[in-house]
Amino acid sequence: MIESKLDLYIDGLGVNFSGFQAVSNFSMVVAHGEMRVLLGANGAGKTTLMDMICGKTQSTEGKVFLGEQEITNKPPHVIARLGIGRKFQIPSVFKELTVLQNLSVAAMKQVSVFANLGSMKRQIHMDRLAEVMELTNLNKKADHVAGTLSHGETQWLELAMLIIRNPKVILLDEPTAGMTADETLKTSRIMNDLKGRHTIIVVEHDMAFVREIADKITVMHQGKFLAEGRISEIEKNQAVKDAYLGSGGIA
Amino acid sequence: MTHSHLKIMAYVIFIVTVLMLPLALDEFWLNRTAKYLIFGMLGVAVSLSWGYAGILNLGQGMFFGAGAYMLGMSLKLASPTSLEQGTESPIPDFMMWNAEPNAVIDLCCINSGSFLWIPFQSQTFGLIMAIALPVLFAWALGSIIFSKGISGVFISIITLASVLLMRLLVVDNQALTGGFNGLTDLAWFTVFGYEFDPYSVTTYYLVACSLIVVLLLTRLLINSRSGLILQSIRDDQNRAKYLGFDAAAYQTFFFCVSAAISGFAGLLYVITSEFASPTFMDLTFSITMVIWAAVGGRASILGACIGAIAISMLGSSVSESELFVESWQAILGLCFVLVVLFMPNGLAGIAHGLCKKFVARQDDKKQRNEQNKAEELTKGGAA
Numbered sequence A: 001m002i003e004s005k006l007d008l009y010i011d012g013l014g015v016n017f018s019g020f021q022a023v024s025n026f027s028m029v030v031a032h033g034e035m036r037v038l039l040g041a042n043g044a045g046k047t048t049l050m051d052m053i054c055g056k057t058q059s060t061e062g063k064v065f066l067g068e069q070e071i072t073n074k075p076p077h078v079i080a081r082l083g084i085g086r087k088f089q090i091p092s093v094f095k096e097l098t099v100l101q102n103l104s105v106a107a108m109k110q111v112s113v114f115a116n117l118g119s120m121k122r123q124i125h126m127d128r129l130a131e132v133m134e135l136t137n138l139n140k141k142a143d144h145v146a147g148t149l150s151h152g153e154t155q156w157l158e159l160a161m162l163i164i165r166n167p168k169v170i171l172l173d174e175p176t177a178g179m180t181a182d183e184t185l186k187t188s189r190i191m192n193d194l195k196g197r198h199t200i201i202v203v204e205h206d207m208a209f210v211r212e213i214a215d216k217i218t219v220m221h222q223g224k225f226l227a228e229g230r231i232s233e234i235e236k237n238q239a240v241k242d243a244y245l246g247s248g249g250i251a
Numbered sequence B: 001m002t003h004s005h006l007k008i009m010a011y012v013i014f015i016v017t018v019l020m021l022p023l024a025l026d027e028f029w030l031n032r033t034a035k036y037l038i039f040g041m042l043g044v045a046v047s048l049s050w051g052y053a054g055i056l057n058l059g060q061g062m063f064f065g066a067g068a069y070m071l072g073m074s075l076k077l078a079s080p081t082s083l084e085q086g087t088e089s090p091i092p093d094f095m096m097w098n099a100e101p102n103a104v105i106d107l108c109c110i111n112s113g114s115f116l117w118i119p120f121q122s123q124t125f126g127l128i129m130a131i132a133l134p135v136l137f138a139w140a141l142g143s144i145i146f147s148k149g150i151s152g153v154f155i156s157i158i159t160l161a162s163v164l165l166m167r168l169l170v171v172d173n174q175a176l177t178g179g180f181n182g183l184t185d186l187a188w189f190t191v192f193g194y195e196f197d198p199y200s201v202t203t204y205y206l207v208a209c210s211l212i213v214v215l216l217l218t219r220l221l222i223n224s225r226s227g228l229i230l231q232s233i234r235d236d237q238n239r240a241k242y243l244g245f246d247a248a249a250y251q252t253f254f255f256c257v258s259a260a261i262s263g264f265a266g267l268l269y270v271i272t273s274e275f276a277s278p279t280f281m282d283l284t285f286s287i288t289m290v291i292w293a294a295v296g297g298r299a300s301i302l303g304a305c306i307g308a309i310a311i312s313m314l315g316s317s318v319s320e321s322e323l324f325v326e327s328w329q330a331i332l333g334l335c336f337v338l339v340v341l342f343m344p345n346g347l348a349g350i351a352h353g354l355c356k357k358f359v360a361r362q363d364d365k366k367q368r369n370e371q372n373k374a375e376e377l378t379k380g381g382a383a
Ligand SMILES: Nc1ncnc2c1ncn2[C@@H]1O[C@H](COP(=O)(O)OP(=O)(O)O)[C@@H](O)[C@H]1O
Pocket: A017, A020, A022, A040, A041, A042, A043, A044, A045, A046, A047, A048, A049
């Protein structure tokens, strides 16, 4: 390891889907507490990269470290237990359970079947639950069935489920997709609140949102690393301009 | 009065009714009702697996059958006919009929598999195996299915194939299992010298208390943290995995619990009916169980339990009348289709809805009362 205060270290990661190289030789170092934005056109491989980090897709080359520990291609639930939380592009929550139940499941400290045969009350901190619901604007929805929530609320619920587990690293795939302007604004508030408490990697297209939250940006292009730097640097970067030329720049 | 109060009330009414029935029924009906209660236990097992774990098992009969045969083997060896074959160890009559002319007449070697019966001379062994074997089957099957992430209709196909395979094996090994005839002419279940006469009130209470215990334990299990996690896995397996839960372990565990309940039901059925038959592993029986749960409400264990009891009761009284003998299966099938189409949560779903309305109306009334009071107070204050 190069630095001691880094949370996520990706070294030459890549995947080949039976002939199609979706991501190749990608490296990135994310420091503790950093908010990193991942940019790239559709199909650049951002989702696939996150899939490899959290164990959803098996990488075919390279390594991933969480702090000192290698987590390359471990089973998803093991990676999750080690401290990586993942939010999906298509929001996924437990539709037949209430908001409170969704969060209770996420808040459970024990993960094994036998350890969880006990009653519900003993293990869940209601204070923490209330705090997270407040943060994600869900405090009035505690008893609503998750399947009845609006799209934006569903996104927040999934976010809340990650936050309540208090993972070291949070991976967010397009958290504002399909949100109204107002909801996007609320989401950026949530993100800024999380800043510094978790190491966060977020895929996002909305440049106003990116300006609002980002520390540092990494740009992917056709499965490869293209550029990295502060937002002003990225906007000036020639390689980025060239790559985005067809689509009229990143903003 | 809240929703959970009404739920508790439903359980209490059910339990009290079950315990009071011997006051109203004669021996014949007690025995019959005991069998229906056992089917109720199967309803609980199906509800747990289908409603709460999202596993539509079309081969629940394999666990029921395994439980029944395991205790059945012990009771067969304990029967007078087996004991009076003039040999040192008891030998089932069908083994004698199927024996080769020069076979050694002993349980160890009358045929190539008969040694498997030796430990069943102990009824305790049969009793333990009646739970252990279904659990073992479920564990083996579940570990493969769930760790491979197989889900939905494929699980149904695999379990369906498994029960058919098991039925085939039982029927084909006549010398070992009694084949088509199954195990008949069984001894009574005996504990510390007390014999459980299938037509006695004691046997009825054995079954009734077993059902109540299973019902309450399952309820407890569902209300536990694991129970909630199980339901979350049913809703979205991936979300649960990426929160750190080993979905396969949860599914396998509850699949085994469901198998244990079915095995327990199987052993109780042998005690009350005095036979074990390959029909327990008929496809129609396993599917009937699913219909019980669907009609009663698969997402409610009490609903599924009552569904099983009510439908099997209705079925046996209806099929006694000439008119319905042939058509009962068709009627049952039609019920299933209608329920699936028009009331996905079954009778329990309807009861649930009614309770909700009732609670809401009560809350309304309370609010209005309080409002009225408040208004009167302000009026009083003004005057
Ligand atoms: N399982 C898969 N099999 C084959 N190709 C895939 C698979 N997953 C993603 N891809 C391809 O990899 C590329 C990158 O996709 P993705 O990571 O979703 O892009 P992004 O999230 O940046 O829009 C796309 O061309 C996509 O079609």
